[in-house]
Amino acid sequence: MTKPISLVHGREYLAIPGPSVMPDAVLQAMHRPSPNIYDGELIEMMPALTSDLKRVARTDHNVAIYISNGHGAWEAALSNVIAPGERVLAPASGMFTHGWAEMAEGIGAKVDLIDFGMSAPWDMDRIAEALRADKDHEIRAVLAVHVDTSTSIRNDIPALRALLDDLNHPALLMADCIASLGCDQFEMDNWGVDVMVTACQKGLMTPAGVGFVFFNDKAQAKRAEMPRVSQYWDWQPRTNPDLFYQYFNGTAPTHHLYGLRAALDLIHAEGIEQVWSRHERLASAIWAACETWAEGGSLHLNVAERIHRSNAVTALRLKDGQGTRLRQFTESRLGLTLGIGLGMEDWDACFRLGHMGHVNGHMIMAMLGGVETAMAALNIPRGSGALEAAAAALAG
Ligand SMILES: Cc1ncc(COP(=O)(O)O)c(C=O)c1O
Numbered sequence: 001m002t003k004p005i006s007l008v009h010g011r012e013y014l015a016i017p018g019p020s021v022m023p024d025a026v027l028q029a030m031h032r033p034s035p036n037i038y039d040g041e042l043i044e045m046m047p048a049l050t051s052d053l054k055r056v057a058r059t060d061h062n063v064a065i066y067i068s069n070g071h072g073a074w075e076a077a078l079s080n081v082i083a084p085g086e087r088v089l090a091p092a093s094g095m096f097t098h099g100w101a102e103m104a105e106g107i108g109a110k111v112d113l114i115d116f117g118m119s120a121p122w123d124m125d126r127i128a129e130a131l132r133a134d135k136d137h138e139i140r141a142v143l144a145v146h147v148d149t150s151t152s153i154r155n156d157i158p159a160l161r162a163l164l165d166d167l168n169h170p171a172l173l174m175a176d177c178i179a180s181l182g183c184d185q186f187e188m189d190n191w192g193v194d195v196m197v198t199a200c201q202k203g204l205m206t207p208a209g210v211g212f213v214f215f216n217d218k219a220q221a222k223r224a225e226m227p228r229v230s231q232y233w234d235w236q237p238r239t240n241p242d243l244f245y246q247y248f249n250g251t252a253p254t255h256h257l258y259g260l261r262a263a264l265d266l267i268h269a270e271g272i273e274q275v276w277s278r279h280e281r282l283a284s285a286i287w288a289a290c291e292t293w294a295e296g297g298s299l300h301l302n303v304a305e306r307i308h309r310s311n312a313v314t315a316l317r318l319k320d321g322q323g324t325r326l327r328q329f330t331e332s333r334l335g336l337t338l339g340i341g342l343g344m345e346d347w348d349a350c351f352r353l354g355h356m357g358h359v360n361g362h363m364i365m366a367m368l369g370g371v372e373t374a375m376a377a378l379n380i381p382r383g384s385g386a387l388e389a390a391a392a393a394l395a396g
Helices: 024-031 044-055 070-081 095-106 125-133 156-167 219-224 256-271 273-294 320-333 361-377 385-393
Strands: 013-015 062-068 087-092 109-113 139-145 172-176 195-199 209-214 313-317 336-340 352-353
Touching: 013 095, 013 352, 024 044, 024 256, 044 062, 044 256, 062 070, 062 336, 070 095, 070 195, 070 209, 070 219, 087 095, 087 125, 095 109, 095 139, 095 156, 095 172, 125 139, 125 156, 139 156, 156 172, 172 219, 209 219, 209 313, 256 273, 273 313, 273 361, 273 385, 320 336, 320 352, 320 361, 336 361
Parallel strands: 013 336, 087 109, 087 139, 139 172, 172 195
Antiparallel strands: 062 209, 195 209, 313 352, 336 352
């Protein structure tokens, strides 16, 4: 028998669903001394930075920036529009809605959670039922996770907007685009989203540590009625501030801003619609491979229908222990790190492919080649021709 030879020495590839691969331009932009935070370039770059962020979110409204991760953005958004004792509706198709709902409970909200499990998108009829039952319009907001990174389900935000409108329900539509922004199409204004939260470490290709809350006039009107909002989470001074420090309620995340500037330059040089198309095409190659492997009976895509799958992440299931073993093989033998089966009961049967942000055709083919190699090494039965199917999807 031949001795296994380590094949990890070379450029490592982190293919988890966030933090995502950082472009060299982002890393290089951050490699510099601290700037003056009272005068000069950093201050001058803010107006263009905020307007370029809004172009990614497809909104003409407001953005507040926080030194935080996605959890911080969740809490920031809730803190500005939900007072203790108010109700929110949370339709869940993955663990991140549960997380946001728990955070809402933490600030004193009453949460009506509808759980669609870990493989199904929203069922609009059940959401309609909950909204119809709310005759006095006590539900102040719907917490809508666009792409749930744990399940890789992409929910239909325009359909939810249409439902709220049809029922004449005034609840705010609050979207979590932490996984989807800059990967899956999202149109804040056209889709009638009132509040959107995101963070910088996925489609925005910047090191983790900055969160964003976008909000429109309707959300601002609700903010104005709030009995109190904590000074740090208050989005008001952060949006069009009189003084630079108010953008961040203190010292700016200096280097993150340089990195973000470089990332936004890349996104807008490519064009946001082209960024979506790239992710769509790359995802179609991944699914072509996965659907072929699935013919062998061992591998299952967590989301059955393509229409409900995100272009940013794909959740997969093998049998007990095999998801973990496959990841361990790709990481220790090939230098390829895949995502864990986050939030799944049988989590070590599962794994996820991250395909968000700075990824291109050859990276996706390499990732799929890594999975094929691991399946071969672990003798996992699989349909043949997966890489050919992926190549055909990219070649078309
Ligand atoms: C959809 C979604 N929401 C919220 C979060 C929480 O973000 P963070 O881990 O940055 O706090 C994540 C993180 O992966 C996410 O994918």
